Amino acid sequence: MLARPSRRSVIGALGVASAGLALPATASADERPLPVPSGLLPGGRFDAYVAAKAAADEFSGSLLLTRDGRTVLSRSYGMADRQRAVPNGPDTLFALASVTKLFTALAVHRLAQQRKITYGARLGTYLDGFPSSVAENVTVHHLLTHTSGFGDVHMLPGYEDAEARWTTPEQTMKGLTDLIRHSEPGFEPGAGWGYSNSGYVLLGAIVEAVTGMSYYDYVREYVFAAAGMTRTRFLTRPQWEADRRIAHPYYPDEQGSWTDGVSEARYIVGDPAGDAFTTCADLDRFGRLLWRGKLLDPGWTPLMLSGKVPLPPAPSAPTGDGTGVPAQALFQCYGPVGALVSGQWTFSHGGGSTLGVSTSVEVFPETGWGVVVLSNHAGAVVPDIASLARKLITAGR
Structure with missing residues (x-):
């Protein structure tokens, strides 16, 4: 089999508010x-567009369009588990890939408003073991905005061997942070922009350092529970394999057959x-x-x-019908990316991997x-x- 990029390789992120965005009044859906x-x-x-993509086996998953919290369109297509013939549905859990960074960013902001984290603070304020050139120059601001110079921890030498040895969330966080400690930033902090998985892992490590809690426990209590996200969680690979509610990712092999990506996931749990x-x-x-604040x-x-x-x-994102x-x-904002599209600001994040995860x-x-x-x-x-959804929304206002 040909070598592929790390399963954690991102597809990309797009969207969020302008430098001076004023949030709208929170009128209720009834008003x-x-x-x-x-x-x-x-x-x-x-x-019709999505249905055609699903019929051609180009889309498998779920989607939801809402307006002021009311469902406009909800659809699910394809199989969550082909081997067990479990279909995708509105309650299916999907791996989020890099969209997870939004949760990590919110955790950091919650701690900042409590004065436990400062955006301009140096990395060495919270984490030890980094060379002074890094500890004294990389800031929380750099980590949040992908301007730290760090790249993708999942592509560092030794990562694949190390991840296969980690059996707990605690080992995962420590192991990832240690790998980054021994890596070299690709550019001086603030001198450029480079999408950084490593930077968001370090933000998760900072959350642990200032709270005394594991990153996973903090996010579960102060992000997921606080937002009423009753179905959202980090799951271990054995849970992913066994639970029928969780979608298995699929990618086409060299013969064009769909291959279960969970079987190649060597890591035990996701990360920040x-x-x-x-x-x-x-x-x-x-x-x-x-x-809505x-x-x-x-x-x-x-x-x-x-x-x-x-x-x-960025150039327009081409779709099958030229929209x-x-x-x-x-x-780049503190987490998402802001996009002004047809005179309307949006915020969003996307992510994915070559092994079958794609999210937006x-x-x-x-x-x-x-x-x-x-x-x-x-x-x-x-x-x-x-x-296509963005095109129709911004054109129809």
Whole structure:
């Protein structure tokens, strides 16, 4: 079999508020009208597009479109477990890949508002064992904005052998942090932007250092439970293999047959950079509560969702029917990426791996839309699906 990138390799992230975003008033769903473009209604253009992709075996997973918390469209296609003939459904749990970073970012912001973490503090303030060139120059701000110079811990020499030896979450966090301690940043902190799984692992280690709790316990109590995300959790590989509620990821082998990615997952549990598990409904709830300012104290939500680092304009994301939408501006925020699309700000995050995980969440604060797409098939169709939803939402307002 040909060598592939690490299963943790990200597909990418897109979306979030501008440097001066003012969050809208939190009118209830009963107080404001819910105009819905016809293309987003059941049987409309979007629904037909996704159904066609599923019929061609290009999409397997679940999606949810909501407006002010009300379901506009909910669909599930394909199999969560092909061997046991378990179909995907609205309650299926999917591995999130890099969307998990949003939970880690929120954990950091909760601790910042409690004055336990400072954005400008140096890495050495919280974690020891790093060379002075790193400990005294990398800041929490750099880690949150992917400007630390660190790259992908999952691609470091020795990672694959080490992950096979870790049998507990505690060993995973310590092992990942130790690998990063012995790595070299690719550029001076603040001198560039480079997507960094390593940076978010270190943020998780900082959460542990300042709270005295494991990262997993802290996020479970102060992120998942606080947001009412009753189905969201970190799961071990044995749970992933055994529980019928959890989607197995699939990728095509060299002969084009679908191969179960869980069988090649050597790690025991996800980490602060990726692979918590959730449902469409839980992730939609998280996004909605976040932009409405319900998960942080007043003033802290705009801080998290405001642009920190301008990013080069990205080309429109092409879809099968040519509906890519160019972003007019992009900013790296504290967690997500801000995108100005057709005059409307959005925030979102995506992620995935070559072994069959592909995910996207996008929220439109000005118009109350939420779009969640969770797939257990490898491929580029999830960005296409999200792009079409974005096109119809921003055109229909």
